[in-house]
Amino acid sequence: MTDEPSTAKSHAARYFAELEARIVQRLHAEAGSETSRAALVRSTGVEDPQLIEELSKLGITADELICLRFIPLVLVAWAEDHADSEEREVIQAQAAKLGIREDSTAWLVLETWLQKQPPGLGIDAWKRYTHGILKKMSRNAANRLIHLTEKQMITVAKASGGHLGLGKVSHKESTMIDRLLTIMHEQAERA
Template identity: 30%
Template sequence: MFERDTLHQRGKALEDEFFHRVDEKLGAELHARMERDEAIEHLKPSTCFDDTAVIEHLVDAGFTPSSIAALALVPLVFVAWADGNITAVERQSILSAALHRGLKNEPPAMSMLENWLHHRPADSLWRVWEEYASAVGQSLTPTLSAMLHQEIMRLATKVADASGGHFGRGKISAKERIVLDRIADLFAVTG
Protein backbone atom coordinates (compact mmCIF):
# COMPACT_ATOMS: atom_id res chain seq x y z
CA MET A 1 0.00 0.00 0.00
CA PHE A 2 2.84 2.39 0.84
CA GLU A 3 4.32 1.82 -2.61
CA ARG A 4 0.97 2.48 -4.30
CA ASP A 5 0.53 5.78 -2.37
CA THR A 6 4.04 6.89 -3.32
CA LEU A 7 3.40 6.08 -7.00
CA HIS A 8 0.10 7.93 -6.82
CA GLN A 9 1.80 10.96 -5.22
CA ARG A 10 4.57 10.96 -7.82
CA GLY A 11 2.00 10.66 -10.59
CA LYS A 12 0.01 13.53 -9.13
CA ALA A 13 3.16 15.64 -8.75
CA LEU A 14 4.11 14.98 -12.40
CA GLU A 15 0.60 15.83 -13.51
CA ASP A 16 0.64 19.05 -11.46
CA GLU A 17 4.03 19.98 -12.90
CA PHE A 18 2.81 19.31 -16.44
CA PHE A 19 -0.26 21.52 -16.02
CA HIS A 20 1.81 24.20 -14.28
CA ARG A 21 4.17 24.34 -17.29
CA VAL A 22 1.22 24.42 -19.71
CA ASP A 23 -0.31 27.30 -17.72
CA GLU A 24 2.99 29.18 -17.72
CA LYS A 25 3.39 28.71 -21.47
CA LEU A 26 -0.18 29.84 -22.18
CA GLY A 27 0.28 32.82 -19.87
CA ALA A 28 3.50 33.82 -21.61
CA GLU A 29 1.87 33.49 -25.04
CA LEU A 30 -1.09 35.59 -23.93
CA HIS A 31 1.24 38.22 -22.47
CA ALA A 32 3.29 38.33 -25.70
CA ARG A 33 0.14 38.63 -27.80
CA MET A 34 -1.13 41.47 -25.60
CA GLU A 35 2.22 43.29 -25.84
CA ARG A 36 2.22 42.91 -29.64
CA ASP A 37 -1.36 44.20 -29.88
CA GLU A 38 -0.41 47.18 -27.72
CA ALA A 39 2.65 47.87 -29.89
CA ILE A 40 0.45 47.80 -33.01
CA GLU A 41 -1.96 50.30 -31.46
CA HIS A 42 0.94 52.58 -30.47
CA LEU A 43 2.44 52.47 -33.98
CA LYS A 44 -0.79 53.19 -35.90
CA PRO A 45 -0.75 56.97 -35.26
CA SER A 46 2.87 57.14 -36.54
CA THR A 47 1.79 55.97 -39.99
CA CYS A 48 -0.42 57.80 -42.45
CA PHE A 49 -2.44 54.70 -43.30
CA ASP A 50 -4.62 52.13 -41.57
CA ASP A 51 -3.43 48.86 -43.11
CA THR A 52 -3.25 46.63 -40.04
CA ALA A 53 -1.29 43.89 -41.82
CA VAL A 54 1.49 46.32 -42.78
CA ILE A 55 1.54 47.80 -39.28
CA GLU A 56 1.80 44.28 -37.82
CA HIS A 57 4.77 43.56 -40.10
CA LEU A 58 6.41 46.81 -38.99
CA VAL A 59 5.98 45.84 -35.33
CA ASP A 60 7.30 42.34 -36.03
CA ALA A 61 10.35 43.92 -37.69
CA GLY A 62 11.04 45.89 -34.51
CA PHE A 63 9.69 49.31 -35.44
CA THR A 64 8.20 51.58 -32.81
CA PRO A 65 6.86 55.13 -33.00
CA SER A 66 10.32 56.40 -32.06
CA SER A 67 12.16 54.33 -34.70
CA ILE A 68 9.72 54.42 -37.64
CA ALA A 69 11.51 57.45 -39.14
CA ALA A 70 14.47 55.21 -40.00
CA LEU A 71 12.26 53.27 -42.41
CA ALA A 72 12.39 56.13 -44.92
CA LEU A 73 16.13 55.49 -45.34
CA VAL A 74 15.89 51.77 -46.10
CA PRO A 75 16.20 52.22 -49.89
CA LEU A 76 19.35 54.29 -49.41
CA VAL A 77 20.84 51.62 -47.15
CA PHE A 78 20.13 48.85 -49.69
CA VAL A 79 21.64 50.91 -52.52
CA ALA A 80 24.77 51.40 -50.41
CA TRP A 81 25.01 47.68 -49.60
CA ALA A 82 24.36 46.63 -53.23
CA ASP A 83 28.06 46.15 -53.96
CA GLY A 84 28.66 44.18 -50.77
CA ASN A 85 30.00 46.96 -48.54
CA ILE A 86 29.32 50.58 -47.66
CA THR A 87 31.97 53.15 -48.44
CA ALA A 88 32.67 56.13 -46.21
CA VAL A 89 31.10 58.55 -48.71
CA GLU A 90 27.96 56.40 -49.05
CA ARG A 91 27.70 56.29 -45.28
CA GLN A 92 28.12 60.05 -45.08
CA SER A 93 25.45 60.55 -47.75
CA ILE A 94 22.97 58.42 -45.80
CA LEU A 95 23.78 60.10 -42.48
CA SER A 96 23.34 63.51 -44.11
CA ALA A 97 19.89 62.45 -45.35
CA ALA A 98 19.09 61.17 -41.85
CA LEU A 99 20.09 64.44 -40.22
CA HIS A 100 18.03 66.45 -42.72
CA ARG A 101 15.03 64.29 -41.74
CA GLY A 102 15.49 64.93 -38.03
CA LEU A 103 16.72 61.46 -37.03
CA LYS A 104 19.24 63.08 -34.71
CA ASN A 105 16.28 63.86 -32.44
CA GLU A 106 15.09 60.23 -32.59
CA PRO A 107 17.81 58.13 -30.89
CA PRO A 108 16.06 54.77 -31.50
CA ALA A 109 15.75 55.56 -35.23
CA MET A 110 19.37 56.73 -35.39
CA SER A 111 20.52 53.60 -33.57
CA MET A 112 18.60 51.40 -35.99
CA LEU A 113 20.15 53.22 -38.95
CA GLU A 114 23.65 52.92 -37.48
CA ASN A 115 23.11 49.19 -37.09
CA TRP A 116 22.08 48.91 -40.77
CA LEU A 117 25.18 50.85 -41.80
CA HIS A 118 27.45 48.46 -39.91
CA HIS A 119 25.64 45.19 -40.61
CA ARG A 120 23.84 44.50 -43.86
CA PRO A 121 20.14 44.21 -43.06
CA ALA A 122 18.19 41.09 -43.95
CA ASP A 123 16.14 41.06 -47.15
CA SER A 124 13.05 40.91 -44.95
CA LEU A 125 13.65 44.61 -44.14
CA TRP A 126 13.41 45.39 -47.85
CA ARG A 127 10.06 43.57 -48.05
CA VAL A 128 8.75 45.48 -45.03
CA TRP A 129 9.87 48.73 -46.63
CA GLU A 130 8.13 47.80 -49.90
CA GLU A 131 4.88 47.15 -48.03
CA TYR A 132 5.26 50.39 -46.12
CA ALA A 133 6.09 52.44 -49.23
CA SER A 134 3.15 50.92 -51.08
CA ALA A 135 0.75 51.70 -48.22
CA VAL A 136 2.06 55.26 -47.91
CA GLY A 137 1.88 55.77 -51.68
CA GLN A 138 -1.73 54.61 -51.77
CA SER A 139 -2.68 56.93 -48.92
CA LEU A 140 -1.32 60.03 -50.70
CA THR A 141 -2.70 62.02 -53.58
CA PRO A 142 -1.10 61.16 -56.92
CA THR A 143 0.85 64.44 -56.83
CA LEU A 144 2.24 63.83 -53.34
CA SER A 145 3.01 60.21 -54.18
CA ALA A 146 4.96 61.32 -57.25
CA MET A 147 6.86 63.88 -55.16
CA LEU A 148 7.72 61.22 -52.58
CA HIS A 149 8.92 58.88 -55.32
CA GLN A 150 11.10 61.59 -56.85
CA GLU A 151 12.65 62.41 -53.48
CA ILE A 152 13.40 58.77 -52.68
CA MET A 153 14.90 58.26 -56.14
CA ARG A 154 16.97 61.46 -55.82
CA LEU A 155 18.41 60.42 -52.45
CA ALA A 156 19.01 56.80 -53.48
CA THR A 157 20.71 57.92 -56.70
CA LYS A 158 22.87 60.33 -54.69
CA VAL A 159 24.04 57.41 -52.52
CA ALA A 160 24.70 55.25 -55.61
CA ASP A 161 26.62 58.10 -57.22
CA ALA A 162 28.68 58.77 -54.08
CA SER A 163 31.40 56.15 -54.59
CA GLY A 164 31.36 55.49 -58.30
CA GLY A 165 33.16 56.80 -61.32
CA HIS A 166 36.04 59.20 -61.63
CA PHE A 167 36.87 61.04 -58.39
CA GLY A 168 33.85 59.43 -56.74
CA ARG A 169 31.27 60.79 -59.20
CA GLY A 170 29.33 59.72 -62.24
CA LYS A 171 29.17 55.96 -62.17
CA ILE A 172 26.45 53.82 -60.73
CA SER A 173 27.33 50.15 -60.54
CA ALA A 174 25.15 47.49 -62.14
CA LYS A 175 24.16 46.15 -58.71
CA GLU A 176 23.20 49.63 -57.51
CA ARG A 177 21.19 50.13 -60.72
CA ILE A 178 19.22 46.96 -59.92
CA VAL A 179 18.21 48.36 -56.52
CA LEU A 180 17.34 51.74 -58.06
CA ASP A 181 15.20 49.96 -60.66
CA ARG A 182 13.40 48.03 -57.91
CA ILE A 183 12.58 51.33 -56.20
CA ALA A 184 11.35 52.84 -59.46
CA ASP A 185 9.28 49.74 -60.23
CA LEU A 186 7.62 49.82 -56.83
CA PHE A 187 6.46 53.38 -57.32
CA ALA A 188 5.38 52.67 -60.89
CA VAL A 189 2.99 50.04 -59.45
CA THR A 190 1.74 52.13 -56.52
CA GLY A 191 1.93 55.59 -58.04
Protein backbone atom coordinates in the same frame (compact mmCIF):
# COMPACT_ATOMS: atom_id res chain seq x y z
CA MET B 1 53.64 35.95 -24.20
CA THR B 2 50.12 37.23 -24.92
CA ASP B 3 49.21 39.67 -27.59
CA GLU B 4 47.62 42.43 -25.44
CA PRO B 5 46.29 44.65 -28.28
CA SER B 6 44.62 41.62 -29.85
CA THR B 7 43.10 40.60 -26.50
CA ALA B 8 41.83 44.14 -25.92
CA LYS B 9 40.25 44.17 -29.39
CA SER B 10 38.48 40.87 -28.78
CA HIS B 11 37.15 42.13 -25.42
CA ALA B 12 35.93 45.33 -27.07
CA ALA B 13 34.32 43.39 -29.92
CA ARG B 14 32.59 41.08 -27.45
CA TYR B 15 31.43 44.06 -25.35
CA PHE B 16 29.92 45.83 -28.36
CA ALA B 17 28.30 42.63 -29.63
CA GLU B 18 26.67 42.11 -26.22
CA LEU B 19 25.60 45.77 -26.09
CA GLU B 20 24.08 45.52 -29.55
CA ALA B 21 22.25 42.31 -28.57
CA ARG B 22 20.78 44.03 -25.48
CA ILE B 23 19.66 47.04 -27.53
CA VAL B 24 18.05 44.83 -30.18
CA GLN B 25 16.33 42.81 -27.46
CA ARG B 26 14.98 46.04 -25.90
CA LEU B 27 13.76 47.29 -29.29
CA HIS B 28 11.95 44.03 -29.97
CA ALA B 29 10.36 44.04 -26.51
CA GLU B 30 9.18 47.64 -26.94
CA ALA B 31 7.96 47.08 -30.49
CA GLY B 32 6.13 43.88 -29.57
CA SER B 33 3.92 45.50 -26.94
CA GLU B 34 0.28 46.24 -27.69
CA THR B 35 0.89 49.88 -26.76
CA SER B 36 3.64 50.14 -29.34
CA ARG B 37 1.51 48.47 -32.02
CA ALA B 38 -1.34 50.88 -31.31
CA ALA B 39 1.11 53.81 -31.56
CA LEU B 40 2.31 52.51 -34.94
CA VAL B 41 -1.25 52.40 -36.25
CA ARG B 42 -1.91 55.94 -34.90
CA SER B 43 1.33 57.45 -36.22
CA THR B 44 1.13 55.91 -39.67
CA GLY B 45 -2.57 55.50 -40.24
CA VAL B 46 -1.60 52.09 -41.65
CA GLU B 47 -4.09 49.51 -40.51
CA ASP B 48 -2.49 46.53 -42.25
CA PRO B 49 -2.08 44.04 -39.37
CA GLN B 50 0.60 42.08 -41.25
CA LEU B 51 2.68 45.23 -41.75
CA ILE B 52 2.31 46.20 -38.10
CA GLU B 53 3.35 42.65 -37.12
CA GLU B 54 6.42 42.80 -39.39
CA LEU B 55 7.39 46.20 -38.04
CA SER B 56 7.12 44.79 -34.52
CA LYS B 57 9.32 41.80 -35.44
CA LEU B 58 11.91 44.20 -36.84
CA GLY B 59 11.93 46.15 -33.59
CA ILE B 60 10.41 49.21 -35.24
CA THR B 61 8.37 51.47 -32.99
CA ALA B 62 6.55 54.64 -34.00
CA ASP B 63 9.69 56.65 -33.21
CA GLU B 64 11.80 54.51 -35.52
CA LEU B 65 9.24 54.24 -38.33
CA ILE B 66 10.97 57.02 -40.22
CA CYS B 67 13.81 54.56 -40.79
CA LEU B 68 11.70 52.67 -43.31
CA ARG B 69 11.93 55.76 -45.50
CA PHE B 70 15.67 55.04 -45.73
CA ILE B 71 15.45 51.39 -46.84
CA PRO B 72 15.92 52.30 -50.56
CA LEU B 73 19.02 54.37 -49.77
CA VAL B 74 20.44 51.60 -47.58
CA LEU B 75 19.79 48.98 -50.28
CA VAL B 76 21.61 51.09 -52.85
CA ALA B 77 24.53 51.40 -50.43
CA TRP B 78 24.55 47.58 -50.11
CA ALA B 79 24.16 46.96 -53.88
CA GLU B 80 27.83 46.03 -54.18
CA ASP B 81 27.76 43.79 -51.08
CA HIS B 82 29.08 46.46 -48.71
CA ALA B 83 28.04 49.92 -47.59
CA ASP B 84 31.17 52.06 -47.67
CA SER B 85 31.90 55.07 -45.48
CA GLU B 86 31.03 57.67 -48.14
CA GLU B 87 27.62 56.08 -48.73
CA ARG B 88 26.98 55.85 -44.98
CA GLU B 89 27.84 59.56 -44.58
CA VAL B 90 25.36 60.56 -47.29
CA ILE B 91 22.60 58.49 -45.67
CA GLN B 92 23.41 59.87 -42.22
CA ALA B 93 23.27 63.41 -43.60
CA GLN B 94 19.83 62.70 -45.10
CA ALA B 95 18.69 61.29 -41.74
CA ALA B 96 19.94 64.38 -39.92
CA LYS B 97 18.01 66.59 -42.39
CA LEU B 98 14.83 64.76 -41.37
CA GLY B 99 15.59 65.42 -37.72
CA ILE B 100 16.89 62.01 -36.70
CA ARG B 101 19.33 62.68 -33.88
CA GLU B 102 22.46 60.63 -33.30
CA ASP B 103 21.31 59.80 -29.78
CA SER B 104 17.94 58.42 -30.93
CA THR B 105 16.87 54.84 -31.32
CA ALA B 106 15.98 55.60 -34.95
CA TRP B 107 19.63 56.51 -35.57
CA LEU B 108 20.68 53.23 -33.95
CA VAL B 109 18.35 51.25 -36.23
CA LEU B 110 19.71 53.07 -39.28
CA GLU B 111 23.30 52.51 -38.12
CA THR B 112 22.58 48.80 -37.69
CA TRP B 113 21.29 48.63 -41.27
CA LEU B 114 24.41 50.41 -42.49
CA GLN B 115 26.63 47.90 -40.67
CA LYS B 116 24.62 44.78 -41.54
CA GLN B 117 22.38 44.48 -44.58
CA PRO B 118 18.69 44.72 -43.61
CA PRO B 119 16.82 41.41 -43.58
CA GLY B 120 14.32 40.54 -46.30
CA LEU B 121 11.57 41.14 -43.77
CA GLY B 122 12.61 44.80 -43.69
CA ILE B 123 12.28 45.07 -47.44
CA ASP B 124 8.83 43.47 -47.36
CA ALA B 125 7.77 45.87 -44.61
CA TRP B 126 9.10 48.79 -46.68
CA LYS B 127 7.01 47.68 -49.68
CA ARG B 128 3.82 47.54 -47.63
CA TYR B 129 4.67 50.78 -45.83
CA THR B 130 5.25 52.48 -49.19
CA HIS B 131 1.94 51.18 -50.50
CA GLY B 132 0.12 52.44 -47.40
CA ILE B 133 1.74 55.87 -47.64
CA LEU B 134 1.31 56.28 -51.41
CA LYS B 135 -2.33 55.25 -51.25
CA LYS B 136 -3.04 58.27 -49.02
CA MET B 137 -1.26 60.72 -51.32
CA SER B 138 -2.44 62.51 -54.40
CA ARG B 139 -0.90 61.23 -57.63
CA ASN B 140 1.23 64.37 -57.85
CA ALA B 141 2.54 64.04 -54.28
CA ALA B 142 3.28 60.33 -54.80
CA ASN B 143 5.29 61.15 -57.93
CA ARG B 144 7.23 63.83 -56.05
CA LEU B 145 8.07 61.37 -53.26
CA ILE B 146 9.24 58.80 -55.81
CA HIS B 147 11.34 61.42 -57.58
CA LEU B 148 12.88 62.61 -54.29
CA THR B 149 13.73 59.01 -53.35
CA GLU B 150 15.31 58.51 -56.79
CA LYS B 151 17.49 61.60 -56.36
CA GLN B 152 18.56 60.45 -52.88
CA MET B 153 19.41 56.95 -54.14
CA ILE B 154 21.51 58.39 -56.97
CA THR B 155 23.33 60.64 -54.48
CA VAL B 156 24.15 57.59 -52.35
CA ALA B 157 25.34 55.64 -55.41
CA LYS B 158 27.54 58.49 -56.59
CA ALA B 159 29.10 58.93 -53.14
CA SER B 160 31.44 55.99 -53.56
CA GLY B 161 32.11 56.63 -57.22
CA GLY B 162 31.13 53.20 -58.52
CA HIS B 163 33.89 51.03 -59.90
CA LEU B 164 35.26 53.52 -62.41
CA GLY B 165 35.71 56.69 -60.43
CA LEU B 166 34.18 59.62 -58.63
CA GLY B 167 30.54 60.37 -59.25
CA LYS B 168 29.83 57.21 -61.22
CA VAL B 169 26.93 54.88 -60.55
CA SER B 170 27.90 51.22 -60.86
CA HIS B 171 25.84 48.72 -62.84
CA LYS B 172 24.73 46.97 -59.63
CA GLU B 173 23.69 50.27 -58.06
CA SER B 174 21.83 51.32 -61.20
CA THR B 175 20.03 47.96 -61.29
CA MET B 176 19.05 48.34 -57.63
CA ILE B 177 17.78 51.89 -58.19
CA ASP B 178 15.69 50.76 -61.18
CA ARG B 179 14.29 47.82 -59.19
CA LEU B 180 13.30 50.02 -56.23
CA LEU B 181 11.75 52.68 -58.47
CA THR B 182 9.73 49.97 -60.24
CA ILE B 183 8.46 48.77 -56.86
CA MET B 184 7.49 52.31 -55.85
CA HIS B 185 5.70 52.96 -59.15
CA GLU B 186 3.84 49.64 -58.83
CA GLN B 187 2.84 50.51 -55.25
CA ALA B 188 1.60 53.93 -56.44
CA GLU B 189 -0.42 52.28 -59.23
CA ARG B 190 -2.08 49.89 -56.78
CA ALA B 191 -2.88 52.71 -54.38
